[in-house]
Amino acid sequence: MTIGPLRASVVGRDGFRGQNDQYVVFAPIDWRAMAEKKVPQLELFYRPTCPYCVKVLTWMKNEGVDNVTLYDISSDSEAVKRLVAEGGKKQVPCLFVDGQPMYESNDIIAFLDKLRHEPFDDIAR
Numbered sequence: 001m002t003i004g005p006l007r008a009s010v011v012g013r014d015g016f017r018g019q020n021d022q023y024v025v026f027a028p029i030d031w032r033a034m035a036e037k038k039v040p041q042l043e044l045f046y047r048p049t050c051p052y053c054v055k056v057l058t059w060m061k062n063e064g065v066d067n068v069t070l071y072d073i074s075s076d077s078e079a080v081k082r083l084v085a086e087g088g089k090k091q092v093p094c095l096f097v098d099g100q101p102m103y104e105s106n107d108i109i110a111f112l113d114k115l116r117h118e119p120f121d122d123i124a125r
Contacts, residue, residue: 040115042068043096044108045083049074052105053093059109065116068095 044060046053060068071079073092080090087094087101095102095111102108 040098041096042112043071044068045071045073045079045087045092045094045096047074047092048072050092055105056093056095056108060112063113063116065112068112 044056046057048054057070060066071083073080073083073090083092083094084090086096086099087103091103093103093105093108095108097111102111
């Protein structure tokens with residue numbers, strides 16, 4: 001078995017990069033899988049008065065994350081209907097990743113942070 005180039009990444013105990021980074025993980029780079037990766041469709045449903053939504057939006061602004069479509073449910077009744085119909089509840093913040101809902105501000109931030117470091121096929125953008 002031949003092992004190709006290795007990619008090193010530093011991860012914390014929780015599997016994400018962060019202030020508790022301790023471990024270096026070496027893994028073979030699967031070039032074929034990387035070429036097939038597509039940029040996921042990201043949609044964030046939020047309410048401007050929700051402190052957890054503000055936390056996510058502030059993080060996105062500070063980190064320069066701008067590839068997420070935003071829906072303010074306090075001013076868009078269609079967005080509320082879609083959030084409940086597709087997500088099953090009216091809870092915000094809710095990040096839809098290729099149509100799958102993700103709740104909880106810390107989970108959303110961790111996901112977006114991890115996604116920022118993933119290579120994608122530019123043609124898919």
